[in-house]
Amino acid sequence: MKTTKIAGLDHLVGWDEAEGRHVYLENADLVFKGNEIAHVGPGYTGPVDVTIDGKGMMAIPGLVNVHSHPFSEPANKGLTEEYGSDKLGQSSLYEYLTVFGLNPEDAGPSSKVAVSELLKSGVTTITDLSMARPGWADDLAATGIRAVVCPMMRQGVWYTKNGHTVEYAWDEKAGEKAFEASMKTLDEAAKHPSGRLSGMVGPAQIDTCREGFFKEALQEAKRRGLPMQTHACQAVVEFHEMVHRHGKTPIEWLDAIGVLGPDLIIGHGIFLNDHPQIHYPHANDFKRLRDSGASVAHCPTVFARRGMVMNSIGRYMDAGITVGIGTDTFPHNMLDEMRLVCYLARAITMNYKMGTTRHAFEAATIGGAKMLRRPDLGRLAPGCKADFSLVDMSHPYMQPAHEPVRSLIYSAGDRAIRHVYVDGTQVVKDGKVLTVDVEAATAGLVEGQRKRLETVSQRDWAGRTADQLAPPVYATRDRLPQSRPVT
Template sequence: MREKSEVKSDESESPEERTPMTKTTKISDLDHVVAWDESERRHVYVDGGDLVFKGNEIVHVGPGYTGTADATIDGKGFMAIPGFVNVHSHPFSEPANKGLTEEYGSDKLGQSSLYEYLPVFGLDAEDAGPSTMVAMSELLKSGVTTISDLSMSRDGWVDDLAATGIRAVVCPMMRQGYWYTKNGHTVEYAWDEKAGEKAFAAAMKTIDEATKHPSGRISAMVGPSQIDTCKEGYFREALQEAKRRNIPMQTHACQAVVEFYEMVHRHGKTPIEWLDSIGVLGPDLVIGHGIFLSDHPQIHYPHANDFELLRDSGASVAHCPTVFARRGMVLNSIGRYMNAGITVGIGTDTFPHNMVDEIRLACYVARVFTSNYKMGTTRHAFEAATVGGAKILRRPDLGRLAPGCKADFSLVDMSHPYMQPAHEPVRSLIYSASERAIRHVYVDGAQVVKDGKVLTVDVDAATQGLIEGQRKRLKTVPQRDWAGRTADQLAPPVYGTKDRLPQSRPVT
């Protein structure tokens, strides 16, 4: 990608310094632009078009821009796509689970890793910074320009996110209790309402401070952590605070078989029914992950109508296929939900933080699970990752390329071998090239990825910090595991290690 003007870029500058808010930049003669057609409410291809933005706002999409520009960039050989909007991620800890949770869950707890594995792995709070930065670098390289970060409040969290140049929605998780197992086949809950009140106050403080961040790229949502660790009053108060601030609320619900029957045991209601009964199920609620409804084959509870209740409520779903596919679980299905009018967004709940991979897997698992290729189309998943996520975050200026929208976009290298032949360029990106063909990424009009390299994160330093944090945490795994097992006993390596091999036979 070549600039035709003499504008220079200093990689040491902040995103705000690299793109003055009055500068007009024209990316000319793009092979393709995945543009937003407002009249038809869908993405369309525009071939041979220009993408022009002034400061952080798009002012022109299409051929024949005749206005002035401070800088013109040759877009020939590239496709512009809208920045992906990630609606559910846990960057503070998930990168440290690499090598541990890819294929292990609790056989006697619905195959989930929630109750026996995640509490003993993860990271200590002081190591969350490097983990977050590693995740942000992966997200940016895969074309994510907006991240919803569901993390525990910590010092420096918001500044870390802002420094990466990404657009971030902070969702400080808070709860009144936590789960644990003493035997690997039952789940118990420890409640501490005073700690819950303290976490609630800290979360609201973080939210209010984040929305005032000088970068202008930080917003927030309210986050009662899980449906089974927060009580009725807690949820209602959280919803009140979300409405008062005009921001969404997100909670984990319908994410495990154990959770489904725990709520039936407590209340005689499914998770969806209970959320509805307390007045929380509605347009302000985002449900991560919304899988285990009453009619899901792994539940088969014919005494409720969760799907219809969810559909009619206006609540949204954050769909994260990878983490559940690892446990043999899947949403039923992205096509079914979206065809029924349920707003669905895509998230990277786990490592790797690769949005293109999540989009592809969302399509594949839906088709396999339903035995119907129409229940997970590229349009379903691509639109969930763009305009669906933007709708969830109440940001019609994100997830699409149109005048008046934020200049959040990626440039895809159409000459990349995995993009060829590029008969259908979005399909080539999703099913073949993945993030490898994403060469340049802009957020708020500032370039944050150049030639596949993240400009705003010291990836080497962050990775080293992540490695050290994981090593430190793994040493203490037996202290947290109910059976005192080591990390290798909980998650045995693929292959054993030997000090020496048998002597090979001489060649004759």
């Protein structure tokens, strides 16, 4: 296996195992052999096959994305940035996403666009929550990213007939078929020749899966040694639906059926009973969540668009709850999410200590790796996978670089990510993705959105068009009124 040395890096965010935290190393070498890191630190003098000049660069661990929907979300661009349902808790789940989502045959281009965005923002591992489909694993593997496939499965679907009431259509037989397809997909991912794919069991939403379905899913997760993720505490409507059905909050119900525990990742985990938009003083969800060992996948952007925010990443992490970060929506830019994590947490708590840079950076690296049961990811240390990014320290937005991680997150963002490696292979060079034909994928995405929008009125309960559901910012005119002549 080839040994590569990136020599003389200005900064390297290395992992101090003894202290259990990231640290800065200066004038450091990063050496990897094949797909594994062999040395981190200054003064490496061992044999190498390739030497790369690291001057003017900072190495950071590959970011670990624990929750993403690359199949569907890229096609919602221009549609869901500002709109939700006024009478359904301001959510976009029940009226918007059900009518805008792409056709399955257009999932490939959409996913490639999303992954290309993730790679350019320093993400080396994606958790893809999509519906099982042929070619899914191969599409992900071809991008060069490390991927966790989480085929979502459910027994029911939500819908609204009037814009103010959510109803559920149940089909247990369809749920059984989805379960079988999901397990088959997980087994195929584990055997994929790329060696970069793994799986996660995914009962889709807490309110679309019954108790037995959850229990069986958890049993299969344990049998395969995989984590399990479900969407829960993601909407005001969902919270009250679970109380209506069971007399329990979503967290209480998961606990009561034996699912809330170290094997479970809660997608979003926002609406606990003490959330300001809930104010349900008859439970103690935070303590129950903290004591359970379950973890939370936090995706701030999609909720901020609807005026919603977790309360807060600092409170969760300081209490010992493992939190990871994901990109639930477009753009698939992890550094944007990390910056927003910090600002929103400080705003909702009115306390600048509740959303620190360390909270965000550790959630996006070691927190996500812990959730995926991968101690060889999210950190730069000997024996870990060679998943990392090189940041251009000379980029104007990185200067002055008194504190380089802060400069990256709060100022430069993905503009300063120059090179990205996954499993020891370069996938981004000089800011360009090497593994995806971005132009072709984008063209496919645009066409897929166009086809879907033509039929929106057929799926909307009120027969509305896309422009009626999500009115454009400005009206389109054939021409402006006649200008006055110049005299």
